[in-house]
Amino acid sequence: MQFKKSWIMALTLTSVLALSACGNNGGNKATTNNGGNTPAATNTETSSGAKLSGSVLASGSTALQPLVEQVAEKFMDANAGVDIQVQGGGSGTGLTQVSEKQVDIGNSDVFAEEKLKDAAKAAELVDHQVAVVAIAAVSNPKAGVDSLTKQQLVDIFTGKIMNWKEVGGADQAIQIINRPASSGTRATFESFALGTKTEDLKGSIQEDSSGTVKKMIGETPGAIGYLALSYLDDSVKTLSYDGVEPSVDNVVAGKYPVWAYEHMYTNGEPNETVKAFLDYFLTDEVQTGDVVELGYIPASKMQVSRDVAGTVTPK
Amino acid sequence: MRGQPTNKRLEKHHIENLIGRIYMSFCVLLLIVIIVSMVYFVASKGVANFVSGEVKVSEFLFGTKWSPEADTPSYGAFPFISGSFLVTLLAALIASPLSICAALFMTEIVPGWGKKLLQPVIELLSGIPSVVYGFVGLSVIVPFLRDTLPGQGIGVAAGALVLSVMILPTITSVAADALASLPQNLKESSFALGATRWQTISRVILPTTFPAIMTGVVLGMARAFGEALAVQMVIGNAPFVPHSLFESASTLTSVITLGMGNTTMGSPQNNALWSMALVLMLMTFVFVLLVRMLERRNRI
Numbered sequence: 001m002q003f004k005k006s007w008i009m010a011l012t013l014t015s016v017l018a019l020s021a022c023g024n025n026g027g028n029k030a031t032t033n034n035g036g037n038t039p040a041a042t043n044t045e046t047s048s049g050a051k052l053s054g055s056v057l058a059s060g061s062t063a064l065q066p067l068v069e070q071v072a073e074k075f076m077d078a079n080a081g082v083d084i085q086v087q088g089g090g091s092g093t094g095l096t097q098v099s100e101k102q103v104d105i106g107n108s109d110v111f112a113e114e115k116l117k118d119a120a121k122a123a124e125l126v127d128h129q130v131a132v133v134a135i136a137a138v139s140n141p142k143a144g145v146d147s148l149t150k151q152q153l154v155d156i157f158t159g160k161i162m163n164w165k166e167v168g169g170a171d172q173a174i175q176i177i178n179r180p181a182s183s184g185t186r187a188t189f190e191s192f193a194l195g196t197k198t199e200d201l202k203g204s205i206q207e208d209s210s211g212t213v214k215k216m217i218g219e220t221p222g223a224i225g226y227l228a229l230s231y232l233d234d235s236v237k238t239l240s241y242d243g244v245e246p247s248v249d250n251v252v253a254g255k256y257p258v259w260a261y262e263h264m265y266t267n268g269e270p271n272e273t274v275k276a277f278l279d280y281f282l283t284d285e286v287q288t289g290d291v292v293e294l295g296y297i298p299a300s301k302m303q304v305s306r307d308v309a310g311t312v313t314p315k
Numbered sequence: 316m317r318g319q320p321t322n323k324r325l326e327k328h329h330i331e332n333l334i335g336r337i338y339m340s341f342c343v344l345l346l347i348v349i350i351v352s353m354v355y356f357v358a359s360k361g362v363a364n365f366v367s368g369e370v371k372v373s374e375f376l377f378g379t380k381w382s383p384e385a386d387t388p389s390y391g392a393f394p395f396i397s398g399s400f401l402v403t404l405l406a407a408l409i410a411s412p413l414s415i416c417a418a419l420f421m422t423e424i425v426p427g428w429g430k431k432l433l434q435p436v437i438e439l440l441s442g443i444p445s446v447v448y449g450f451v452g453l454s455v456i457v458p459f460l461r462d463t464l465p466g467q468g469i470g471v472a473a474g475a476l477v478l479s480v481m482i483l484p485t486i487t488s489v490a491a492d493a494l495a496s497l498p499q500n501l502k503e504s505s506f507a508l509g510a511t512r513w514q515t516i517s518r519v520i521l522p523t524t525f526p527a528i529m530t531g532v533v534l535g536m537a538r539a540f541g542e543a544l545a546v547q548m549v550i551g552n553a554p555f556v557p558h559s560l561f562e563s564a565s566t567l568t569s570v571i572t573l574g575m576g577n578t579t580m581g582s583p584q585n586n587a588l589w590s591m592a593l594v595l596m597l598m599t600f601v602f603v604l605l606v607r608m609l610e611r612r613n614r615i
Contacts, residue, residue: 062576088576089576090575090576090577091576091577092575092576092577092578092579092580092582092585093575093576093579093580095579096579096580096581100580115578115579116579117579117581117582175467180552180573180574180577181382181383181384181574182383182384182573182574182577182578182584183577184577197384197385197386199382199385200381200382200553200554200555201553202553202555202562202563203553203555203562203563204551204553204563205467205469205551205552205553205563206551206552206553206563206573207548207552208547208572208573212453212548215453216453216469219457219458220461220467220468220469
């Protein structure tokens with residue numbers, strides 16, 4: 001009896017501890033005003049050449065999550081003392097949490113300055129651009145169009161053009177499959193493909209996962225939407241933009257403009273373990289290995305660079 | 316010699332009693348703290364926009380324009396509030412007759428094998444994760460609606476259909492319990508008066524158990540109102556009040572799940588999402604109150 005009871009109590013205590021631990025590090029923002037939060041990384045003292053140790057917590061962009069997870073696995077294999085945890089939650093969550101020092105790394109599809117309204121907070125963050133994601137306009141294969149100009153895309157996404165025949169395609173009503181207004185992918189598409197923000201149109205469809213977007217575009221007659229290059233396959237028709245094909249080579253050469261960096265933000269300069277992890281991302285091993293393998297474009301290969309304001313300069 | 320063990324046992328009982336009481340009080344206190352802090356957290360976040368004057372309450376509740384990313388953002392949540400009510404009511408309308416028939420079948424018509432067969436099957440429905448419902452909706456219901464009815468298949472009707480399947484088990488199990496607990500003599504008297512089975516069901520059983528069945532319907536609606544993922548996948552999520560059942564619309568939950576991860580904490584848009592969470596929470600209170608009222612009627 002006694003054994004049983006203490007066992008139940010131990011269980012409750014553990015769950016309570018686990019709960020409070022969650023509150024501190026993790027998923028939730030409930031502790032924003034606690035003040036007592038410390039970054040999760042506890043870097044033990046290392047003299048020169050000593051092994052790395054400590055734990056690293058990263059959260060944010062679900063688009064970047066698979067890459068960070070895979071690279072983290074490799075990094076942990078090479079450094080037994082390091083524990084890296086990667087959580088999703090979205091770019092906004094990642095930026096909020098890194099700026100509140102709840103996580104060590106905040107993953108984001110957009111520049112922090114675009115999301116964080118507080119410029120001072122954004123200025124504290126240090127940007128590490130680890131990969132590039134390009135986004136292509138795609139349509140249902142039966143729409144009968146290969147290429148759209150910027151103006152045609154703008155007209156479609158603002159509801160001026162409502163039938164594919166107006167842009168040389170089949171006589172078929174256009175069905176827009178959008179991403180939610182706050183999505184990083186949508187922000188990238190609007191800034192660099194359309195050059196303008198669009199409002200949600202009546203009757204348009206919004207889906208949040210790229211997989212669902214692809215499924216909907218492939219199945220819905222007359223559908224148009226946009227997807228990262230890594231998601232493209234034969235079930236949807238990839239549209240050229242102003243005659244330029246969305247390909248990795250065109251993105252790298254700066255010919256195809258609809259792309260964005262994948263950012264890994266730290267709050268101030270990272271500690272030794274976090275820095276080693278971020279540096280590892282930029283090694284050739286990762287850039288030409290994991291990055292390409294998972295369908296991203298290596299940041300190191302880019303022949304152009306782009307700043308917060310969107311100005312593109314040759315490297 | 317004989318007194319000592321009794322004393323010891325008594326002492327042991329006291330200690331066990333004390334430990335039990337402390338443990339129980341601790342758990343209850345923890346529970347209360349968790350509930351109060353959750354309510355406080357959602358409420359304080361939810362009213363942040365109204366307190367700071369960013370958004371007016373009336374504009375939030377009745378505004379029909381939702382464009383948080385625009386240069387002059389507007390935070391009208393009426394399309395989502397109406398969308399939530401619309402799919403919930405439709406789902407209840409579809410699911411209630413099915414559930415009540417299933418419950419009658421299990422308790423009145425074929426209590427033996429009917430119950431043995433139907434009950435586990437219906438309970439199975441409540442164990443399926445909502446993402447599976449969403450995907451089935453997307454792969455089966457949406458193409459079906461697209462091929463047979465106007466519109467793109469995605470929309471209010473698809474959402475209501477998916478939800479109605481999801482709330483079937485809730486309504487059925489509550490209704491079946493209510494029917495099973497009906498005093499036997501009511502039915503026997505009815506039969507003694509020469510009433511047929513259908514007359515007994517429609518004139519005696521259903522009217523007597525009506526409040527209890529309604530409890531099940533309200534519980535089902537509460538579930539439908541709060542369901543997020545499955546609805547989000549099939550409803551389309553365009554921020555407009557739909558003019559037809561086959562048009563893309565949004566619910567409170569779908570907008571919250573779409574926007575929460577992509578907005579930063581403390582931004583007006585994020586706070587507007589918390590305001591929607593507050594509306595959801597208040598609606599849940601209303602549903603709980605309704606259930607309580609129905610239970611009270613039930614007792615008489």
